[in-house]
Amino acid sequence: MLAPLIHILPLATVTRTRLMPVEGKIIAGVGQKVNPTDTVAEAIVGRKHLVIDVAQKLDIPQREILKCIKVKKGQSVAKNDLLAESKGLFGKEIVAPANGTVVATGSGKIVLETGGAVFELRAGIPGVVTQTIGLRGVVIRATGGVIQGVWGNGKLDYGTMQSLMEGPEDLFEPARIDVSLRGTILLGGHVESQKVFQNAAELAVRGLIITSLNPALLQIASQMPFPVLVLEGFGRRPMNANAYKLLSTNIKRDVSLNAETPNRQNNARPEVFIPLPVSQEPPEPREAETFAPGQLVRVVFLSKPGRLGTILQLRPMASLPNGIKTNAAEVRLENGEQILAPLTNLEVLG
Amino acid sequence: MPASLIDGNSLLAVDVGSVTTRAAYFDVVEGQYRLIGMGHCPTTNYSAMRNLVLGVQLAVENLQSLTGKQLMDDDGRLLIPSQPDGSGVDAMVTTFSVGAPIKTLVVGLLPEISLKSAEKLAHATYARIVDSLSLNDPRRLDEQVNTIVRYSPELVLIAGGLDGGASYSIKNIIETVGLSAYLMPEEQRPAMLYAGNRALADSIKTTLSKIASELVICPNVRPALEVETPGPAQRQLANLTTNIRQRQMPELEELRTLSGGVILPSAYAQGRMVRFLSSYYGGNKYVLSVDVGASAISLAASFGEDLHLNVLPHFGLGEPLSGLLKHTTLDEIARWLPVEIPLETVRDYLYQKSLYPQCVPATHEELFIEQAIVRQSLLLSAQTMIQRLPGRYRKPGGLLPSFEPILAGGAVLTHAPSLGQKLLMLLDGLQPVGITTLVLDHNNLLAMLGVAAEVNSLLPVQVMDAGALAYLATIIAPVSDAAYGTPIVRAKLIREDGTTMTSEVNMGNLQILPLDSGQTARLELRPLRNADVGLGPGRAGAVEVIGSSLGVVIDARGRPLRLPPNTGERVKLLKKWLKTVGG
Numbered sequence: 001m002l003a004p005l006i007h008i009l010p011l012a013t014v015t016r017t018r019l020m021p022v023e024g025k026i027i028a029g030v031g032q033k034v035n036p037t038d039t040v041a042e043a044i045v046g047r048k049h050l051v052i053d054v055a056q057k058l059d060i061p062q063r064e065i066l067k068c069i070k071v072k073k074g075q076s077v078a079k080n081d082l083l084a085e086s087k088g089l090f091g092k093e094i095v096a097p098a099n100g101t102v103v104a105t106g107s108g109k110i111v112l113e114t115g116g117a118v119f120e121l122r123a124g125i126p127g128v129v130t131q132t133i134g135l136r137g138v139v140i141r142a143t144g145g146v147i148q149g150v151w152g153n154g155k156l157d158y159g160t161m162q163s164l165m166e167g168p169e170d171l172f173e174p175a176r177i178d179v180s181l182r183g184t185i186l187l188g189g190h191v192e193s194q195k196v197f198q199n200a201a202e203l204a205v206r207g208l209i210i211t212s213l214n215p216a217l218l219q220i221a222s223q224m225p226f227p228v229l230v231l232e233g234f235g236r237r238p239m240n241a242n243a244y245k246l247l248s249t250n251i252k253r254d255v256s257l258n259a260e261t262p263n264r265q266n267n268a269r270p271e272v273f274i275p276l277p278v279s280q281e282p283p284e285p286r287e288a289e290t291f292a293p294g295q296l297v298r299v300v301f302l303s304k305p306g307r308l309g310t311i312l313q314l315r316p317m318a319s320l321p322n323g324i325k326t327n328a329a330e331v332r333l334e335n336g337e338q339i340l341a342p343l344t345n346l347e348v349l350g
Numbered sequence: 351m352p353a354s355l356i357d358g359n360s361l362l363a364v365d366v367g368s369v370t371t372r373a374a375y376f377d378v379v380e381g382q383y384r385l386i387g388m389g390h391c392p393t394t395n396y397s398a399m400r401n402l403v404l405g406v407q408l409a410v411e412n413l414q415s416l417t418g419k420q421l422m423d424d425d426g427r428l429l430i431p432s433q434p435d436g437s438g439v440d441a442m443v444t445t446f447s448v449g450a451p452i453k454t455l456v457v458g459l460l461p462e463i464s465l466k467s468a469e470k471l472a473h474a475t476y477a478r479i480v481d482s483l484s485l486n487d488p489r490r491l492d493e494q495v496n497t498i499v500r501y502s503p504e505l506v507l508i509a510g511g512l513d514g515g516a517s518y519s520i521k522n523i524i525e526t527v528g529l530s531a532y533l534m535p536e537e538q539r540p541a542m543l544y545a546g547n548r549a550l551a552d553s554i555k556t557t558l559s560k561i562a563s564e565l566v567i568c569p570n571v572r573p574a575l576e577v578e579t580p581g582p583a584q585r586q587l588a589n590l591t592t593n594i595r596q597r598q599m600p601e602l603e604e605l606r607t608l609s610g611g612v613i614l615p616s617a618y619a620q621g622r623m624v625r626f627l628s629s630y631y632g633g634n635k636y637v638l639s640v641d642v643g644a645s646a647i648s649l650a651a652s653f654g655e656d657l658h659l660n661v662l663p664h665f666g667l668g669e670p671l672s673g674l675l676k677h678t679t680l681d682e683i684a685r686w687l688p689v690e691i692p693l694e695t696v697r698d699y700l701y702q703k704s705l706y707p708q709c710v711p712a713t714h715e716e717l718f719i720e721q722a723i724v725r726q727s728l729l730l731s732a733q734t735m736i737q738r739l740p741g742r743y744r745k746p747g748g749l750l751p752s753f754e755p756i757l758a759g760g761a762v763l764t765h766a767p768s769l770g771q772k773l774l775m776l777l778d779g780l781q782p783v784g785i786t787t788l789v790l791d792h793n794n795l796l797a798m799l800g801v802a803a804e805v806n807s808l809l810p811v812q813v814m815d816a817g818a819l820a821y822l823a824t825i826i827a828p829v830s831d832a833a834y835g836t837p838i839v840r841a842k843l844i845r846e847d848g849t850t851m852t853s854e855v856n857m858g859n860l861q862i863l864p865l866d867s868g869q870t871a872r873l874e875l876r877p878l879r880n881a882d883v884g885l886g887p888g889r890a891g892a893v894e895v896i897g898s899s900l901g902v903v904i905d906a907r908g909r910p911l912r913l914p915p916n917t918g919e920r921v922k923l924l925k926k927w928l929k930t931v932g933g
Contacts, residue, residue, distance in 0.1 A: 001391070001392065002392055002408060022535060049495050049499065050492050051491045051529070104529065104533070109529075111495075113533075215672075215697055215698065215701040216697070218672075233701075233705055234698050235694065235695070235701070262705065264707075265450055265598070300706050300709065301703075301706060301709045301712060303712040303713045305702075320710075320712055321712075322712070322717040323768065324710055324711065324765060325765070325767075326710050341712060342709070342710045345706070345709045
């Protein structure tokens with residue numbers, strides 16, 4: 001059976017696609033070295049449209065409106081510029097209510113596109129641009145350590161990672177966040193209290209990497225101005241040993257935190273990337289694998305959450321203790337305990 | 351389309367679900383079409399390969415290994431048609447439910463009439479309504495336009511205007527739709543379906559054909575005030591849904607080609623089959639089918655030819671679970687637990703399962719939680735469907751109409767460890783009333799048979815006759831306002847061998863009258879205290895019933911089913927019911 005993979009790798013070559021929500025301008029060129037905070041592309045987002053009903057305002061029939069309209073599609077206009085006018089003794093004028101661009105005229109109406117803000121697409125990771133994707137974004141190739149998570153709030157940043165963890169089963173105590181951690185990316189345990197987010201926001205941290213999250217805090221986590229990445233899931237869980245080891249041995253390094261919202265449709269997963277210099281490019285992570293004895297796996301569901309183990313034997317259509325028959329595997333956990341786990345509840349570490 | 355077995359075509363039916371891809375092989379055995387085997391594999395759209403076809407290949411590989419029948423060549427290409435050496439298959443058909451709900455804008459003239467018809471159309475597919483436009487919309491024109499552009503719908507469903515009726519107002523609304531679509535980036539413009547006043551069809555084509563990514567003109571869904579004919583538009587919508595999915599997942603084109611163009615959304619195929627069964631079972635019966643999927647719960651209710659299809663993406667048992675608490679509470683879910691489990695654990699289960707929809711419960715506790723979620727989701731789905739039904743089909747008190755049979759599919763039901771658990775999930779979730787039969791689509795074939803009927807009208811009938819669907823139990827569910835503990839029905843089961851069994855069932859009780867599979871019996875029912883056993887209040891009568899492993903189930907627990915508020919009492923009662931049906 002095809003196995004889902006989770007990447008927890010001390011060193012790998014990765015290619016990451018960075019896309020804007022709409023088309024814009026690509027700034028970085030193919031072959032260009034980029035830093036995480038470099039803008040690689042930009043676009044205008046959040047534009048508004050103003051529909052001006054010229055026929056109604058001038059009180060003339062639609063068929064006569066063409067000669068009254070004084071602007072063309074694509075034309076930029078400033079506030080109070082003339083848009084249309086009617087002749088005659090009681091002629092009227094219509095002026096632009098705001099700066100903008102005429103994007104449509106017809107059916108007696110003029111549509112102005114106004115406002116909007118510049119969206120700057122950051123590289124997110126230090127690497128080399130290998131490809132541009134139309135006017136939407138770029139592909140960047142980089143080397144370093146990768147730790148994938150399961151949930152993110154859609155934000156991205158780069159900074160020095162500091163740890164507040166003493167062990168993989170830690171609870172993230174809000175009081176541990178002090179002023180010395182301002183502007184850093186914090187590694188913490190399970191978050192049970194919204195005070196963690198409040199304190200982190202007050203100190204303007206660059207991001208939070210947490211083991212697990214009380215789902216009641218999902219909305220707050222989503223609204224944080226900095227990236228929040230959940231490594232294991234919802235409800236109290238320990239951090240898997242490999243992720244804990246890799247993260248805790250890279251404390252005080254600069255890391256990229258891409259808390260991308262998970263999306264099964266495009267296989268997007270949030271991740272921590274630890275840039276590392278290499279003399280020779282390490283291999284890219286495996287993208288596909290089938291379950292087999294000897295594989296290191298992570299238990300992802302409620303029972304034995306976050307535990308790592310090794311597949312001893314595949315058990316097709318085995319009966320679970322609750323009576324469900326499913327494809328399963330005998331797994332020896334790191335503590336020596338042996339469990340029968342449905343294959344659907346396992347991820348292969350790769 | 352073969353009407354006989356002369357062609358004897360074998361058929362491969364593929365269903366691409368959001369979690370599992372299944373491949374079923376049908377062929378003629380002893381003059382009848384049979385299901386020969388079923389292979390499955392996790393859907394591969396969500397893996398790093400992001401290609402549905404790989405999952406289909408793996409499911410067919412699994413099917414090959416189970417049946418010994420070679421269906422693919424050494425390079426993994428399906429052999430269609432059958433080869434002289436006996437390998438391959440004559441034809442293939444495909445259904446799919448994979449993919450995120452389609453962001454949909456519904457447009458109508460009057461909110462209570464044509465807008466409702468457009469909404470009803472949206473409910474028949476994997477759609478999420480993001481906004482609606484109608485004559486009474488209080489927003490300014492630019493507010494409407496900006497909202498539509500911001501939501502960026504993938505599909506616009508337009509109804510409005512009676513045939514021969516006024517056209518000015520709907521034209522204005524359509525101009526707004528056209529302008530909004532025009533302002534979207536070209537690659538994001540929506541597909542559109544128009545099913546309004548037919549006199550406007552040409553003008554709609556002129557206005558929208560160059561703006562919509564695809565425009566379909568259908569017969570009016572509401573040609574007259576009291577007449578609704580959604581059928582032709584639903585068919586076109588099924589095709590449009592497929593095209594939208596194909597734009598999102600280009601590899602669907604390969605499946606479409608292999609299937610000779612016969613590819614349908616699973617829910618539409620399910621509905622098609624249920625409408626067929628409504629006449630197949632005779633007497634224009636009211637038939638209900640429920641499919642509990644990871645992406646949606648789909649309920650297809652057919653009242654004779656009148657099909658009401660409800661696809662409910664927000665009640666799916668996979669990713670949508672993270673949003674379930676917008677529609678219900680943890681207490682309402684936890685009330686179905688036959689053991690005490692902290693609410694936080696139930697909550698964590700919901701959210702973790704939304705991250706890992708493919709996971710199966712590994713412990714007793716997880717199984718109880720999952721089955722509690724199924725009950726509550728089914729209950730909410732059934733209530734939603736009932737609210738959407740025309741008044742002529744509704745029962746007093748918002749109870750489920752008298753469907754017979756009720757067909758149920760979906761992995762969470764069919765993979766439950768015991769028949770009793772399957773039964774209780776359905777009884778508690780749907781709360782059927784009167785006399786009905788619960789039928790389990792244990793191979794989750796219904797949608798596959800629905801699409802198979804497109805190329806072979808005999809196959810679905812013969813496959814069902816051969817036992818593709820399993821009788822779970824005959825249900826007698828009286829409606830009564832008698833006090834708990836008072837007798838409300840006397841039942842006498844007279845078996846073919848002459849043995850009899852009599853029982854008096856009290857309000858609040860669940861009782862089983864054993865009747866083995868394959869046996870039939872006559873069941874005499876005498877309601878007490880004016881209870882309605884499905885024959886009318888206080889009316890006695892007799893029905894022929896079919897046996898199953900669970901026999902005849904008299905569910906006198908009340909409609910709607912009310913559970914004790916006290917946790918201890920409730921848990922005790924749920925345990926007792928579970929024990930009654932065999933655990």
